[in-house]
Amino acid sequence: MNRIKAVIYGVGAMNSIATRMLLDKDVDIVAAISRSKDKVGRDLGDLTGLGRQLGVTVTDDAKAALAASGADVAVIAVNSYMADAVEQLRICAEAGVNAVTLSEEALYPWNTSPEITAELDTIARRTGATLTGTGHQDTYWVNIVAMMMGTSHHIDHVTGHASWNVDDYGPEVASDQQVGRSVEEFEEWLRGAERPPTFGRNVLDALVADTGLTVKSIASTTRPDVAIGPMHSQALDLDVDAGQVIGFTDIDEIQTEEGPVLTFEMSGRVYGEADGDINEWEIQGEPDLVLSNGTVPTQITTCTQMVNRIPDVINAEPGFVTIEKLPRLKYRAFGLHTYLTEKGR
Amino acid sequence: MNRIKAVIYGVGAMNSIATRMLLDKDVDIVAAISRSKDKVGRDLGDLTGLGRQLGVTVTDDAKAALAASGADVAVIAVNSYMADAVEQLRICAEAGVNAVTLSEEALYPWNTSPEITAELDTIARRTGATLTGTGHQDTYWVNIVAMMMGTSHHIDHVTGHASWNVDDYGPEVASDQQVGRSVEEFEEWLRGAERPPTFGRNVLDALVADTGLTVKSIASTTRPDVAIGPMHSQALDLDVDAGQVIGFTDIDEIQTEEGPVLTFEMSGRVYGEADGDINEWEIQGEPDLVLSNGTVPTQITTCTQMVNRIPDVINAEPGFVTIEKLPRLKYRAFGLHTYLTEKGR
Numbered sequence: 001m002n003r004i005k006a007v008i009y010g011v012g013a014m015n016s017i018a019t020r021m022l023l024d025k026d027v028d029i030v031a032a033i034s035r036s037k038d039k040v041g042r043d044l045g046d047l048t049g050l051g052r053q054l055g056v057t058v059t060d061d062a063k064a065a066l067a068a069s070g071a072d073v074a075v076i077a078v079n080s081y082m083a084d085a086v087e088q089l090r091i092c093a094e095a096g097v098n099a100v101t102l103s104e105e106a107l108y109p110w111n112t113s114p115e116i117t118a119e120l121d122t123i124a125r126r127t128g129a130t131l132t133g134t135g136h137q138d139t140y141w142v143n144i145v146a147m148m149m150g151t152s153h154h155i156d157h158v159t160g161h162a163s164w165n166v167d168d169y170g171p172e173v174a175s176d177q178q179v180g181r182s183v184e185e186f187e188e189w190l191r192g193a194e195r196p197p198t199f200g201r202n203v204l205d206a207l208v209a210d211t212g213l214t215v216k217s218i219a220s221t222t223r224p225d226v227a228i229g230p231m232h233s234q235a236l237d238l239d240v241d242a243g244q245v246i247g248f249t250d251i252d253e254i255q256t257e258e259g260p261v262l263t264f265e266m267s268g269r270v271y272g273e274a275d276g277d278i279n280e281w282e283i284q285g286e287p288d289l290v291l292s293n294g295t296v297p298t299q300i301t302t303c304t305q306m307v308n309r310i311p312d313v314i315n316a317e318p319g320f321v322t323i324e325k326l327p328r329l330k331y332r333a334f335g336l337h338t339y340l341t342e343k344g345r
Numbered sequence: 346m347n348r349i350k351a352v353i354y355g356v357g358a359m360n361s362i363a364t365r366m367l368l369d370k371d372v373d374i375v376a377a378i379s380r381s382k383d384k385v386g387r388d389l390g391d392l393t394g395l396g397r398q399l400g401v402t403v404t405d406d407a408k409a410a411l412a413a414s415g416a417d418v419a420v421i422a423v424n425s426y427m428a429d430a431v432e433q434l435r436i437c438a439e440a441g442v443n444a445v446t447l448s449e450e451a452l453y454p455w456n457t458s459p460e461i462t463a464e465l466d467t468i469a470r471r472t473g474a475t476l477t478g479t480g481h482q483d484t485y486w487v488n489i490v491a492m493m494m495g496t497s498h499h500i501d502h503v504t505g506h507a508s509w510n511v512d513d514y515g516p517e518v519a520s521d522q523q524v525g526r527s528v529e530e531f532e533e534w535l536r537g538a539e540r541p542p543t544f545g546r547n548v549l550d551a552l553v554a555d556t557g558l559t560v561k562s563i564a565s566t567t568r569p570d571v572a573i574g575p576m577h578s579q580a581l582d583l584d585v586d587a588g589q590v591i592g593f594t595d596i597d598e599i600q601t602e603e604g605p606v607l608t609f610e611m612s613g614r615v616y617g618e619a620d621g622d623i624n625e626w627e628i629q630g631e632p633d634l635v636l637s638n639g640t641v642p643t644q645i646t647t648c649t650q651m652v653n654r655i656p657d658v659i660n661a662e663p664g665f666v667t668i669e670k671l672p673r674l675k676y677r678a679f680g681l682h683t684y685l686t687e688k689g690r
Contacts, residue, residue, distance in 0.1 A: 305495070331494035
């Protein structure tokens with residue numbers, strides 16, 4: 001059985017972790033693509049902190065790299081929204097190369113970007129490629145929740161809570177997240193803000209699609225998260241007083257015609273010393289159920305899932321295939337190529 | 346699309362709950378089987394506390410009932426071990442009727458009862474039936490754990506903790522569980538005890554089968570659970586002093602050739618007021634991961650999973666098919682027959 005050949009598409013923090021994991025799982029890296037001038041021409045091993053060269057020189061010519069690579073899969077970590085991600089996904093689809101991407105909206109983009117998704121689906125079906133959005137949200141926000149819902153007889157309300165640390169993403173993000181503002185300033189900003197759709201919507205869309213329920217209404221609201229004592233934002237190097245804003249929580253909610261309500265609350269805020277990324281879900285119904293994953297190492301689980309999904313994506317039918325339709329994720333104890341089915345080989 | 350026809354096989358506490366759930370999900374109950382003299386001849390609706398008759402008279406002639414029923418699936422809640430469960434499963438397989446069973450060993454019986462399982466598999470493949478062991482353990486002890494393992498890059502050790510309340514199962518079970526003994530009496534009993542294999546073994550076998558790892562060694566140990574203050578066993582109507590035994594914990598452990606160790610600790614003991622059934626898992630590796638389901642309503646989740654698994658089992662290829670090979674469990678918002686595939690119809 002031949003080893004899997006992968007193209008690294010985007011050479012940043014996430015794909016640096018993914019590169020190491022791919023090599024550990026016997027995947028051959030055959031090309032690396034970046035638009036960053038200070039990365040093009042350098043060896044992927046040097047750029048990803050592997051401590052050794054890989055003989056893979058980063059290029060900015062994505063089309064040529066994919067065409068020449070003979071790759072089975074592109075591993076994309078470039079951007080978040082389909083309006084931007086379509087560029088990389090279209091190049092992969094046109095080249096007939098399967099792709100996994102961390103673009104958050106790609107988790108379930110059929111409702112938030114229907115035209116782009118349908119276009120990509122059409123190209124991919126024609127060339128035989130499968131395109132899939134994955135990452136931390138694959139298991140922890142969708143599939144583990146859908147599985148727990150499968151242990152319900154009757155569901156009234158599914159509610160999820162997740163969080164991220166604004167200080168992990170630099171001063172611009174912390175400022176966008178309104179850290180250090182007063183609640184009045186926050187409310188004024190919120191009234192005038194033109195904000196992109198939240199990724200909570202894509203999570204709920206995936207869960208609704210999995211259940212076959214019918215959307216009756218969708219609502220998104222936002223509330224400020226307020227410091228209950230003095231805090232410090234590392235990203236802004238700013239002391240925040242009690243009562244000031246340390247970020248905010250987006251609350252997405254879908255009501256279904258059949259009754260069940262699904263709510264997802266996503267908080268991006270300054271963390272205190274005891275805080276970490278959480279993943280907590282509650283189902284009200286028969287029976288009542290809860291799930292908690294304690295403190296989740298989101299960056300690592302983002303990369304593990306993108307890597308471990310690769311055999312499922314190569315094995316899948318062509319098209320834009322969302323993660324709730326893929327098999328239940330498995331631990332990959334052996335080289336990724338050993339998990340390919342007849343279709344995938 | 347035709348509704349699913351089910352036979353209730355065993356008319357006790359679990360199948361009373363399952364009967365109600367099946368009716369809620371548009372399943373037609375076409376027969377009911379019990380060996381209990383005080384149930385035979387009575388209406389299933391009366392026996393299961395539905396508050397209405399179902400026009401289904403309980404019989405003790407399983408073969409005749411299955412042959413005449415035209416059933417798609419038998420819903421079995423009779424016993425725990427394959428040596429006993431083979432009777433009902435063989436009758437179903439011979440009749441070409443798919444079956445779901447709560448028999449705990451049936452979760453993954455290939456290693457603990459290989460001959461019986463192979464015999465049933467052969468019959469089922471010949472007649473086109475699928476036989477599957479499910480229940481609480483399906484999702485909470487196997488599939489949700491396997492899914493979380495799928496978010497790992499490298500696993501050193503997987504450890505699970507679950508518990509059950511000995512007072513839920515009457516005085517005989519509480520006595521078997523050594524409630525009220527001294528630790529010395531417990532140790533003496535344990536030295537001489539001929540105990541059946543634990544179901545933790547079947548759970549670990551399913552997880553190992555799912556990962557494709559190779560078993561290097563298997564060990565089972567047992568430690569007493571001791572009261573840390575005065576407690577009361579309802580089943581025995583017995584006050585237990587601090588330092589006395591309130592049950593015990595079976596610890597199953599599989600070491601694999603490839604490195605990962607899997608451990609499952611199952612405690613059956615007298616509960617205090619704040620206690621409930623737990624389901625807690627920890628993965629040590631890259632990354633470290635945890636999962637907790639708080640207090641789990643085990644009896645309900647046992648029945649929901651047996652019911653919600655029915656479409657998967659009818660859709661599956663014939664044979665003895667264990668739950669780690671079935672699709673990820675789904676919430677059944679609609680009648681169970683709407684989830685049948687072309688093959689299943």
